[in-house]
Amino acid sequence: MGVWFWRLILLSLAGIIFSPKHCVSQKETGRKYKFMQDATSAPRTSYYDYIIIGGGTAGCPLAATLSQNHNVLMLERGGSPYGNPNITNLSAFGDPLSDTSLSSPAQRFISEDGVINSRARVLGGGSCINAGFYTRASRHYVREAGWEEKLVNESYKWVERVVVFRPPVLQFQSAVRDGLLEAGVLPYNGYTFDHIYGTKVGGTIFDQNGHRHTAADLLEYANSDGITLLLHATVYRILFTKERSNSRPVAYGVVFKDAHGLEHRAYLKQGTKSEIIVSAGALGSPQLLMLSGIGPAHHLREHNIDVVLDQPLVGRGMKDNPMNAVFIPSPTPTEVSLIQVVGITNFGSYIEAASGENFNRDSQQNFGMFFPKIGQFSKLPPKQRTPEALAKAIEKMESLQEEAFQGGFILEKINxxxxxxxxxxxxxxxxxxxxVTFNYFQDPRDLEKCIQGIRIIEKIIDSKAFSPFKYNNMSASSLINMTANRTSISLAQFCRDTVMTIWHYHGGCQVGRVVDRDYKVLGVDALRVIDGSTFNYSPGTNPQATVMMLGRYMGVKILQERLVADETK
Known part of the structure; x- marks a missing residue:
């Protein structure tokens, strides 16, 4: 039969062949997989059709898809999210982010700008430690990326059948929604995953019981006979060979170590179109390429790394969407909520909110999105956020009455x-x-977007809809000054001094610079990068939906490629 027949069959059946076997139970918690094992049990040498480095937001759907037809190894440097209530429960949102131990599912890092940030170190990646908001990329983004729109939509739906829920929009989130409409962020688009101008309610990966569902749950789709998942497996380098002195480097294996420091090697099967796929995230993927000899030659030589390919664009184009938030103390109690409502403005700023910041005095833990224990500290400019300053802020916060934490935050993030x-x-x-350096607000156009976003937040705070959650004697400008711990601060200075992260950093292996539009690394063979490091800018208001979609989408595309190649032999 012809190539196009098989391609049509693959596309038309994509949502059926790879569907979970038990749709009713797919949203239960506490699952583990028989193909999941610790790397200490792995053989010293093994062979696979595909080796995926990183079991994160893109890696899990990618591995699940490829496992249908091929033998896949997925290497995850962290542990399992299952059975960990600090990952599973919404009420414990901040706990992993405040845990700075080596076993934490969130690895803290501080950019050279001084902003405290975090990267995932757990199966499921950032979907295990984020605020849970789910929304798609715009149609313009899809077209610009060169993706096939039909397959993109099918891939989003494939994800949504397992991990996405409708949030309960209660009083505080409703007030923000209605305040956005009063502020002119129109029209109201209701509950939708679509990225369109106006105000909407998006999806969430927290179910009706407040339990988190992550990209790791997409492994329900996997063929358990076609996948091996190793936890606590840290990849040290990718191995390359050259058939001739003038030929392109070819990736053929990886070196990884288990939790005991024992070295293992995994190789691609010979004589096939097998590949190594890096899905280690916006920090991990460019880092691993450099450690493997792909990067700026002078920089690699400084670290005594043998140069496989002089590629000066690896690690360039790093971006992090700056986020600024205003705290509004409330005279009435607020529900515990993370991101549910978003205002998508026509000038390039997104408005979101969180409320009911939890404070547990018995354990002296703060579990909100904006507490210094998780590094979200806006009382001092970034370069002044020293460990000593953080410790002092935490000590001061723990001395406050619980009523001081009653309220919520309204934030803006620029696109x-x-x-x-x-x-x-x-x-x-x-x-x-x-x-890593992000150079927040280096371009004045970013700063202007922030200023306009803060002005929308001022209108929401002063709106009739939001009045039940604001003290009458507190104006929006006074709340901005209180948030920044200043008096009469300009909005431009507020943006610079209170900038934080919303964990949407990306870049380092960008399409058109380090990888092509099929995510193949330029200048080498049998190597791709598929994750947020390939983005030129962040998709939608929140990227996790698109990262999960991309893993599924590229898995299907790779299966199509091999099917066509096999058919034309």
Whole structure:
């Protein structure tokens, strides 16, 4: 039969062949998979059709898809999210982010700008430690990326059948929604995943019981006979060979270590179109390429790394969407909510909110989105957020009455951004964070978007809809000054001094610079990068939906490629 017949069959059946077997039970918690094992049990040498480095937001759907037809190894440097209530429960949102131990599912890093940030170190990646909001990329983004729209929509739906829920929009979130409409962020688009101008309610990966569902749940789709998942497996380098002195480097294996430090090697099967796929995230993927010899030659030589390919654009184009928030103390109690409502403005700023910041005095833990224990500290400019300053802020916060935490935050995040930075190796240890600079607000257009976003927040605070959650004697400007711990601060200075992260950093292996539109690394063979490091700018208001979609989408595309190649032999 012809190539196009098989391609049509693959596309038309994509949502059936790879569907979970038990639709009713797919949203239960506490699952583990028989193909999941600790790397200490792995053989010293093994062979696979595909080796996926990183079991994160893109890696899990990618592995689940490829496992249908091929033998897949997925290497995850962290542990399992299952059975960990600090990951599963919405009420414990901040706990992993405040845990700075080596076993934490969130690995803290501080950019050279001084902003405290976090990267995932757990199966399921950032979907295990984020605020849960689910929304798609715009149609313009899809077209610009060169993706097939039909397959994109099918891939989003494939994800949504397992991990997405409708949030309960209660009093505080409703007030923000109605305040956005009063502020002119129109029209109201209701509950939708679509990225369109106006105000909407998006999806969430927290179910009706407040339990988190993550990209790891997409492994329900996997063929358990076609996948091996190793936890606590840290990849140290990718191996390359050249058939001739003038030929392109070809990836053929990886070196990884288990939790005991024992070295293992996994190789691609010979004589096939097998590939290594890096899905280690916006920090991990460019870092691993450099550790493997792909990057700026002068920088690699500084670290005594043999140069496989002089590629000066690896680690360039790093971006993090700056986020600024205003705290509004409330005279009435507020529900515990993370991101549910979003205002998508026509000038490039997104408005969101969180409320009911939990405070547990018995355990002295703060579990909100904006507490210094998780690094979200806006009382001092970034360069002044020293460990001593953080400790002092935490001590002061723990001395406050619980009523002081009654209220919520309204935040703005700019799209893009236009400002960009770079990533470099700190050393040759893949367990340690690389050096990364984001250059927040370096481009004045980013700063202007922030200023306009804060002005929308002022209108929401002063709106009739939001009045039950604001003290009458507190104006929007006074709340901005209180948030920044200043008096009469300009909005431009507020943006610069209170900038935080919303964990949407991306870049480092961008399409058109490091990888092509099929996510194949330029200049080498049998190697792709599929994750947020390939984005030129962040999709939608929140990227996790698109990262999960991309894993599924590219898995199907790779299966199609191999089917066509096999058919035309």
């Amino acid at each position: 893009g951004p236009i400002s960009k930075g770079h990533l470099e190796l700190r050393n040759t240890d893949p367990n340690e964070n690389p050096l």
